[in-house]
Amino acid sequence: MLGAVCMQAQNLTVKGVVSDDMDVLPGVTIVIAGTDKGTVTDIDGKYSIDVPKGSKLIFSYVGYRSQTVTANQSRLDIRLSVDAIQLEEAVVVGYAKQKKATLTGAVSSVSSETLTKRNVASLSTALQGAMPGVTIQQTSGQPGADGSTIRVRGIGSINSNQDPLVLVDGIETDINQVDPNTVESISVLKDAASASIYGSRASNGVILITTKRGKEGKVTTTYSGYVTIQRPTNMPEPVAAWEYLQAELNSWDNAGMTVTETQRAQQLKLIEEQRTLRPDNWNRYDTNWKEETISDYSLMHNHNVTVSGGSENLSFFGSGSYMYQDGLIPNDNYDRTNLRLNADAKILPWAKLGLETNLRQSNLSNPGMGSPKSIINQALYMLPTISAAKELDGNWGYGKNGLNPTAMANDSGEKRTTSTEALVNGTLTLTPIKGLDIIGQYSRRQVTNRGRSLITPYTTSLKGQVLGNYPAQDGLTESWNQTIRNYYRAQASYERTIKEHYAKLLVGFQAEDSEYTSFSGGKKGFDLGQNYLDNGDGSTATSSGGANSWAMMSWYARLNYNYKQRYLLEINGRYDGSSRFTPDNRWGFFPSVSAGWVISQENFMEKANDIVDILKLRVSYGLLGNQNIGNYPYASTINPGYGYYLGDNKELTPGVAQIALSNADITWEKSKQFDLGMDLSMWNGLLTVTADYYIKNVYDMLMKFPVPYYAGMKPAYSNAGDMSNKGWEISIGHRNKINDFTYGVTFTLNDNRNKITDLNGLNSQDKTLVEGYPNQGIWGYLTDGYYKDWDDVANSPKLSNAARPGFVKYKKVYKGEDTDPMLIDSRDMVYLGDPFPHFEYGLTLNAGWKNFDLTVFFQGVGQRSAYMSGIGLKPFANGANLFRHQLDSWTPENQNAEYPILVPEANSSDNYVKSDKWVRDASYCRLKNLVIGYTLPSAVASKLKIASLRLYVSGQNLFTISDFYSGYDPEASYSGTQGGEFYPIMQTFTFGLDLKF
Template identity: 45%
Template sequence: MFKGTNITYKVVDHSYIVLTNKYFKNISPNPGQKGKRITGRVVDPTDSPLIGVNVVVEGTTSGTITDQNGQYSLENVPDNANLLFSYVGYLPRTIKTGNETLLNVILEEDTKRLDEVVVVGYGTQKRINLTGAVQNITSQDLIKRNVGNTSTALQGLIPGVSVVQSSGRPGADGGNITIRGTGSLNSSTSPLILIDGVEGDINNVDMNAIESVSILKDAASASIYGSRASNGVVLVTTKRAQGEGVKVSYNGYVGLNTPTSMPDPVNAIEYMEAVNVARANADMDPQYSEDILNIYRTQGADNINYYDTDWRKAVIKNTALVHNHSVSLSGGSKMFHVFANGGYYYQDGQISNNTYSRMTLRLNTDAQLTKWLKVGLDVNIRQSKATNPCLDSPESIINKALTFTPVFSGVNNDGSWGFGQNGDNPIAVSKVAGVATGVTPELGIKGFVLLQPFKGFEALASYSSRKVEYKSDSFINPYDTYENGVFKTTYPANGNSKYEGWSQTITNQFNAQASYETNILRNYLKILAGMQTEELTNRGFSASRKGFEFEGFEELNHGDISTASNAGTRNEWAMMSYFARVNYAFADRYLLELNGRWDASSRFMKGHRWGFFPSFSVGWRISEESFFLPAKKWVDNLKIRASYGTLGNQDIILGGNPVYFPYAASIASGYGYWFDKKEGTGVAQTQVANEKISWEKSTQFNAGIDAALLNSRLSVNFDYYIRNINNMLQQFPIPMYVGLSSPWENAGSMRNNGWDLSVSWRDRIGNVGYHITGNLSDVKNEVTNLYGNEYIDTQIIREGLPLRSWYGYVSDGYFQTQEEIDASPVYGGNKENIKPGYIRYKDISGPDGKPDGEINDYDRTVIGNPYARYEFSLNLGAEWKGFDFTVFLQGVGKRDILYTEAGARPFYVGRTIFKNQLDYWTPENRNAEFPLLLIDGSGNNPNNIVSDFWIKSGAYLRMKNMVVGYTLPKKILSKLHIDNLRIYASAQNLFTICSAYKGYDPENSVDRGSFYPVMQTFTFGVDIRF
């Protein structure tokens, strides 16, 4: 191997090669530099030599590496130079040289880095020994984002984890989390979220109470959770008290929300002129005469006979208040520890009677009763409250505020409510038509016993119970409308009504596990085994009445009994599981992990309930090999790893609701039958049973590399993965004469493959510390087998294509002349209905697969992909003399947005037109953004059929977060008996660069009719610790 080189070696302990002093001469001395020769020995605190320590003249490229005896020799060292000694797992040390030529150095172990652990399934592991795709986030990473919920704070922090915030509605503005693409056709695609080992909602945890968040992305790290982990796992660990004494902290902010972007409606004159143009294009008479238009132009609207209602301004607030407060207490003695956290969050909405508040209390206690016995009790209490107008959803009210025509009356001069659109007035609906209140109390309790009778052995048993309720209450108050001073109608016409609902979900979980770990002659072994049971019960009821005669008497019993309606539900589900894991490492160099989990679910019949989900992973820390010593100067740590495993999925979702008994024939009441010439009521079967269905299964391969370079200032993590989902649960069509819904079947497969990349650099220049972290990931999806099934609508599910690809026609610009129309095939075949300015479509196929001179269903094809590609983020930060500054950029490199409703169709369902839609085709504006303006906003218009004309790029770059803070000097704080005081200002969603239609957020892949804009937030806060 070393033949022909000047390198000598010898074999040590029959296991590795150590290079000798002939190699360890100066690696790259500066040419012409003159100085002295310094030699010495580098050892650890036990006087054992350290091999491969980097010894560098600071500020130069001159350096060397210690040999097998820990010795080094460095030539041409300038006078008064600084020598930097660095070694993985040890604290770096800088020594200023004087006249000495012999310099022996002791490096202290960096215990934090050596022993840094990451939370994994049912335990922890040293980061250096991880073989799966696991990434960790600290509480500070989250808190500094200054957002109202944890899911949104995760956005962009970890490659391969997609977080989409589709709404800014108070209480519903959390991000939808997916890990490494969508994982099922009909089952849940959300990851399993565990908070201290108990399933919960990540948004209901105060970020100041979080210690860390671990993301398990591959099968090797997640298979210990078996069928619950098909879509990855998010492990949230809350804080626990450490040490003795008491510490108190407060972190809070107050700020203002304003919508990031919304479509800009036209005013009354612009609207009427556009209507007349559209009618003229359809050979129709004008709707608004020149006399009317001149009145508006010269006199303006009088709000009696002529209206120019700015619905957006009247309904949607420019700013709304948001504030958050969190107080934590941590303390204890040698025996007892307690961590307590209380939080309060409030957000005002962008419309009236739209608010959200959340109160949380967390108490984590533990007591070390003996050296070998520890017990603990954790209590989590939460109550949230949301208010919304009850006659319509906030999203629908905002939609109407943006799309109602300005010539409708809103608020009359005398303060009465305008007629709006047939009595529907979003101003009145949001302000006086009644308020719906939803209150969600939650109580979670977890107790545990930890036994450690002898070194290396642990036995842990825990029991948790979580109860979540939801109480809803609404009362609709009709309002009177007027127009031109004349009463028009009461809205809604069916009068007042009352609704109450209640639901309760109780989840009980028992866990018992034992582990043993030992380290003998550099052989590390840890064995874990355990079992878990989980049961869920959900029940609820609702009731409503109409016809409340007396104002103020709003209880259900005061309503008309003949209008009474009620309903009730109950569901149950249970699982039993056994799990095991083996970890082995030799010299922290060769790594092996084996996992297995056996799950049984009540969602399947006996004989099909049990599933086994194994995985294995291996790792090799190449940097610990002796042959890697020459590279130690630049590469501190280098590890390659690979894993393969199987996961399951059982969480079928239908219509947004979980299916608890997919194998069973469903029975429904309320069906009539004839007996003895009379109609009776009874029950009937509504779905065909299939007792043989079982788990969806996902097999996953992952290969990765982790590297730390240049004294760990540069770190790189890369993963490539293939994820095959098989036995997907779906329903096949059956003949209509059966009269029943299709059964569920295990039939279908899909593949996701992609990669994750994270690169970070952390360094210091003088008094300035700075860091840069960039993340980039991509995932490609393909449906591989549907067993003959196919689903076609606006989106298509077909073998060989990405799931739910956009499906429609291919456009070819506009028809510019009648001659072009006459010479081309047209949609629908009737050329008399087509005019210049209409969208032209390509004839790409026919019954025989070739163009046939017609535009019909054969010409529909895949026109876009709704899923994000190339998600990226960039986190920049710097600190200087107490000041800190961070900027967080996030975005998507490729995604297709389909516009189908108001964003694409002027006058959609009789509504208004947006200002950007005034750029429509005319003979003088042939390259307009929109086609010929027509009054028909329905799908019957050939311009409005689904085509790539209405597909816009969803790629975007967003400044997601910017924070500026200042921490007061210790010498000032010590006089005030304060440990730390930081003040900060932050901004969320400062700007977005994209090519999507103006007013629509590119984070959403579809133009939905009703939406709640994402918020731009400006806050000021303080973080203080005693």
């Protein structure tokens, strides 16, 4: 009996609460050192355990540093400190937040600090290289259109929308209209496990943007502003007049054209005069259209003010920003104003109300004629010899049949588009009991666009003779369209911890509807500058309009379970119904399952705890859908604008027509996705590694089967194609602090391989869609240098009889008996490359010393093929000038030239067909971003009555290493009606400050 009393006196019941800096921690494991006895905290972070007095208690929780405490009192409240890798960080996932430590899906995130250091006009561009598996290409530098294309883990469709779903606080939004200063964090859901709760809208990945909220505390005000100098990263250089005339004469001789002595003498005289005499814009023109039209640099500035604060029951965050961006030509600019207010109120102890309002207005201005991209390219290829940009009599130069890019930029009218967005989003959260959250949400988003396109003719002259106006008549078009989208959500979630088991169940219902309305009208022939649609020539009046709508209804659920924070399980499902399909095919179910194993929590890893902070394996599999296929593609639609000859007199009578077949059986495009991943942290976060391998198989893709011409209609869509994406991605991080010096290094690398696996035998004629090869793969001929002489021409295969010495020499690939061994035809075309980027990488270096900070970001692509056509490739294309690099052309003395022999365009077509000669390596390494900042010492800031002040300078796209075409950017897009058209990507230099009160 005495022994029992003594033993009872030595035992102690210890109670307490375990928390971190933000909240209580449920599921914390508490073990008596040296034993397997222990307990876990409940949902309120509370625990109770009987222990021998003086024993050691070990408190451990994934993402936190373990803490060992001596049990010498009955009350022990423990505060765990976060691990250096911050695995406790709450990552935004579908309809909720989740600790990084318990994630079983492939989710990448980026903080607001990373975004605001990259001072760019579009948020999508700021994300480039920040997250593995997310391909971001900026293809243009045009104001208002310099956003990047985003692809998550490859290409998700052939004919449907390939963009990821972008949600801002749960509401679908254009990512490039979001003010980066209002963003708290961005998460990208890359695999089926993380994205399937969004069902049919998530097959291309999901980008979740969370905006900033107010916090309890005093009101703080911030101002952030910068001014940016922009200049093109790269542009080709046109040749001077005498060089063009010499190349023209050489091309005539090279083509064997008859040039009389008189013609030759005249041409040589012009060449000599252009070389030795200055242009007088009367007898001689040497117009540098590039310099006359395109500026060397332009300016951009951005200003943002935020006010935030709150009390225990009410908090708010307000933001206002204005951004203005000028372009490289006159009348080419864009401005945007954003206003946002986020407010949160605790209206009852168990009820919270959240409200978000967002107002945006943007204005895009362009010249009345052409587009900024087309005007820039006309300025690059316009012949220097045809006229001046502006003649001596003050009129605009006649240019090419009246087409004058300098006049078009300065004096052809204006296209102006004003876009206004209004968003209201309200959320009510009820917590009637611990662990139970009930959410109701409603939002309304309205986007209105109004356009006004006014074309005003300009007067042209040539050598003192007025040649008239271009174009001959003025014109005005006004347009208006509006989209209204309503969003409804009801959701409930319940979580509970029972001993070492944690579970959370989330269920919800979502509905949304969208209505679109549009109208446009136009006239020509206005008098006295009265450019309004109620004036003008009524016989030229045009009008059009339309409306459409769609709706969705969805049920979704997610179950999270873990045991000892060691074994993790997540099950998701969504049941979607879309009006875009017939009632029989309207509904689809999209499930996923994922699991995780935190190996570092196992007993056999105990000896490695000083080295390994966390080691977790993840695996997931799921099904996703795609309903972004347009409205009512299953229905037969009737289009106006068609006429019929009726009656005895065969009069043309206006009517309508069905122009395309329909297919009532089409349904969702779908994808099956598998992911295997690993998360590793070592030495207290000194080294972190995240790696994933994935397979994404897309099937039931919408394809169009050919129909006979006599059907009289276009083909209908059918679910007929399959495609696969396989890839891997890795992110490696290291950070440390040595006295006053802090530094961090992050390296990301990923690759995706796309392949079309089934087209039902319907390879496209241009071979951009071929079974067994990537989508939009490049096909062409193999080449073998140039024909050296006429004997080489006679004894080698050729495309046509136009071949001559100095022409591109092609290889015969097809060896069938039914082919002429001396003739190259389409059967000799082979696969030449994939235009999709491979081995994308990003390297970020961060450093800080006392009040100085430095960020260096390199971004690049290890493998990519690109093909250019038109003026970007072909000398004299469409009557164009040459670029300086094209002067390196074949001659008998220069047989290793970059370009084939110069001949007139009409004689050169054989040289510029698609071939490996013109498929270039578009890989590159670029210093994407460099930031140097200085923060005022706090003592000095205090004397100035401010909280903080940071000054910085930064640069974007500072230099590029690449073997791409001279004068061109390997990242930009080269297309357009002329072929090779582009708006250059900008190199920027920024000066800014961040001020906080």
